[in-house]
Structures are given as structure tokens and as C-alpha cells.
Amino acid sequence: MSDEFLFAEDEPEQNPEVELEPYHILIVDDDQEIHTITRMALGDFKLDGHPLDFTSAYSGAEAREMLKYRHDFALVLLDVVMETDHAGLDTAQWIREEQKNHLIRIVLRTGQPGQAPEEEIIAKYDIDDYKEKTELTYRKLVTLIYSCLRAYRDLCSIERNKLGLEKVIEASAEVFSARSLNQLCQGILEQIVALLTRSDDAAYCRVNGLTATSSDHEPFEIISGTGDYAAAIGHTINKDVDQSVVNRMQALPSSSAELVGGHYYGLYTTNSGxxxxxxxxxxxxxxxxxTKLLRLFMNNTAIAIENLSQIQAQSVDSSRGE
Structure with a gap:
């Protein structure tokens, strides 16, 4: 019997790497070579596992046309001199003042050093950096991309947190209505996901106690969601959730959590099942x-929903008795 046969089962399993949404980069330059060099230099770049996706524009006018309809660019590398001597400056000003886009990071690049003082441009225009093309070595370019994308990532988290806070404030006026409680859960979920996980996609779900432990594995209904799940509230989640993980957690105490394959699972079982x-x-x-904060959110919102359901049921019974 060969050694190859004896030890074949000892080889570790290869888990496929999760493909994350890329950061979108807009390169604006009238020199094709700049586009080629930038793509080659940054082809293997990743931040937190997210790769880069490049889009090219060859004039300020073309860039503005793209930015009118696309709002997912994290960074624009913007040449100063293109169809005019100040096309890049005009485009940067248009992005901030007319489009009101304060999330996208703007880096101006010029091949004509000394055309305008660096301090003057940085002071006048809301940009993140101003570089001469000749000084942008590979190392400096990578450092620049890291700093700009981290700033963009954190600004997006703050923006999502603001939206979540808005929902919480709106819901606080009528905290004892079902609609308000769902809105409150949604607002808190948006905040906590943005602050803690740097993930866009989260779903808070519920399954009825009568079917939770059934052999048919009744799918969970989404009651709050962010990212891809925001539009799926009221629908079931099944294809993304590994049921074997849920089954394992159902055998644990009422509150349990696991991080499996890069996905977070938190399960809470109420007294009613x-x-x-x-x-x-x-x-x-x-x-x-x-993890503690995520579990606290899950447990407390579940208890609040259960308590509200009991109050509403008692209210219905009282009205019928009258």
C-alpha cells in the first residue's frame, strides 16, 4: 500500500476565497500610457480583501459625463491638463460643488510641474492630494491608494451610520408600534454593521417557534436588512445561510454566535421558541x-419584539372582552 494512499485524507481542505466587491477607480488622463501604467502597477492591489476595478476617461468632459450616472467611484486619479490647461481643476470643482459628492477621493496629477503652486491648489480645491507624475513611483502610488481608499471606506461607514441614526431618531417618537420597532431595529442594524464590521450586507431574521426546529428547516424571514438585503425585507433568506451552521447553533444555549467562512451567525431563541x-x-x-455588541443587539431587539407582540395580543383580547 502506497504512502500516497495512506496520507491522502490528511491534506487540508481548500476553501475558495470569497470574492469581495471591488473599489472602483476612475483614471482621467489624455495619455493612454498613463492608463496602462496605472493598471499594471495596481493590478494586484487589495484593501481588506477588496480588489480594484478601473474605468478610463480621456478628458474632463468625458469624466463628468460618467460621474453624472455612476456614484460608486471611490477614487479619481485626475490629470490637470487635458482638453484645456485647467480641465482637471474644473472637473474637481464640479464634483464637489455641483455633484455634491464629498465621498469620492480626488487626486490631481500633473505632468507639467510648476504650473501652479501646490499649496494654492490644495487650499482652493477640495482635493486629497496633488502629485507630479514624475514623483509617483510604484511605492508612493501604492501608499497613496491605501490612504485614499481607507479614507473613503471610513467616510462611507460614517455616512451609513448617519442614515441609521436618522431611522433611530424617527422611530423614537412611537416606540410601541410595530412599524416603529421594525424601523428602530433597522436603524440600529445599519449603525452597528457600519461601525463594527465594515460589511455592507447584513440580515436580521426571524422564524416562528413552531417551525424553527422542524425537519423541513423553515427559512428565516428578513425583518431588517442592509446592503443586498435592504430590499429583501419581508422575504425569506435561505440560499446565503448555511443551514448546517444554524442546526449546530440550535443545540447550544439560547444565545450563540459563530464566525464561519467569513460570515457571522448570531442566533437567539426566546422563551416562546x-x-x-x-x-x-x-x-x-x-x-x-x-461580538459582544452584536450579540447585545440581537438579544435585546428579539426581547423587545416579543414583548411588543405580547402587549398587542393582550390589547386585542381586552378589546374583545369589552
Whole structure:
């Protein structure tokens, strides 16, 4: 019997790498060579596992036309001199003042050093950096991309957190209505996901206690969602959730959490047997405090929903008795 046969089963399993949404970069330059060099230099770049996706424009006018209809660019590398001597400056000003886009990072690049003082341009235009093309070595370019994309990532988290806070404030006026409680859960979920996980896609779900432990594995209904799940509220989640993970968690205490294959699972079972699942897709890592806060959100919102349901049921019974 060969050694190859004896030890074949000892080889570690190869888990396929999760493909994350890329950061979109807009290169604006009238020199084709600049586009080629930039793509080659940054072809293998990744931030938090997210690769880069490049789009090219060859004039300020073409860039503005693209930016009118696309709002997912994280960074624009913008040549100063193109169809006019100040086409890049005009485009940067248009992005900030007319489009009101304050999330996208803007880096001006010039092949004509000394055309305008660097301090004057940085002071007048809301840009993130101003570089001469000759000084942008590979190392400096990579450092620049890291700093700009991290700033963009953090600004997006703050923006999502603001939207979540808005929902919480709106819901606080009528905290004892079902609609308001769902809105409150949605607002808190948006904030906590943006702050802790740097993930866009999270679903907070519920399954009825009568079917939670059935052999048919009744799918969880989404009651709050962000990212890809925001438009799926009221629908079931099944294809993304690994049911074997949920089955394993159902055998654990009422509140349990696992990080499996980059996905977060949190399960809470109420006294009535209803189960609440928090599923967050594509997480790099979580600290102990992050996990504690996620579990606190899951447990407390589940209890609040259960309490509200009981209050509403008692109210219905009282009205019938009258």
C-alpha cells in the first residue's frame, strides 16, 4: 500500500476565497500610457480583501459625463491638463460643488510641474492630494491608494451610520408600534454593521417557534436588512445561510454566535421558541467587544419584539372582552 494512499485524507481542505466587491477607480488622463501604467502597477492591489476595478476617461468632459450616472467611484486619479490647461481643476470643482459628492477621493496629477503652486491648489480645491507624475513611483502610488481608499471606506461607514441614526431618531417618537420597532431595529442594524464590521450586507431574521426546529428547516424571514438585503425585507433568506451552521447553533444555549467562512451567525431563541438570526456576510475579523455588541443587539431587539407582540395580543383580547 502506497504512502500516497495512506496520507491522502490528511491534506487540508481548500476553501475558495470569497470574492469581495471591488473599489472602483476612475483614471482621467489624455495619455493612454498613463492608463496602462496605472493598471499594471495596481493590478494586484487589495484593501481588506477588496480588489480594484478601473474605468478610463480621456478628458474632463468625458469624466463628468460618467460621474453624472455612476456614484460608486471611490477614487479619481485626475490629470490637470487635458482638453484645456485647467480641465482637471474644473472637473474637481464640479464634483464637489455641483455633484455634491464629498465621498469620492480626488487626486490631481500633473505632468507639467510648476504650473501652479501646490499649496494654492490644495487650499482652493477640495482635493486629497496633488502629485507630479514624475514623483509617483510604484511605492508612493501604492501608499497613496491605501490612504485614499481607507479614507473613503471610513467616510462611507460614517455616512451609513448617519442614515441609521436618522431611522433611530424617527422611530423614537412611537416606540410601541410595530412599524416603529421594525424601523428602530433597522436603524440600529445599519449603525452597528457600519461601525463594527465594515460589511455592507447584513440580515436580521426571524422564524416562528413552531417551525424553527422542524425537519423541513423553515427559512428565516428578513425583518431588517442592509446592503443586498435592504430590499429583501419581508422575504425569506435561505440560499446565503448555511443551514448546517444554524442546526449546530440550535443545540447550544439560547444565545450563540459563530464566525464561519467569513460570515457571522448570531442566533437567539426566546422563551416562546421563536428564533432570531443575525447574518452578516463577508467579515474579515471581529474583536471581543464587537461580538459582544452584536450579540447585545440581537438579544435585546428579539426581547423587545416579543414583548411588543405580547402587549398587542393582550390589547386585542381586552378589546374583545369589552
Amino acid at each position: 421563536n428564533q432570531y438570526l443575525l447574518f452578516i456576510r463577508n467579515i474579515k475579523e471581529l474583536s471581543e467587544l464587537d
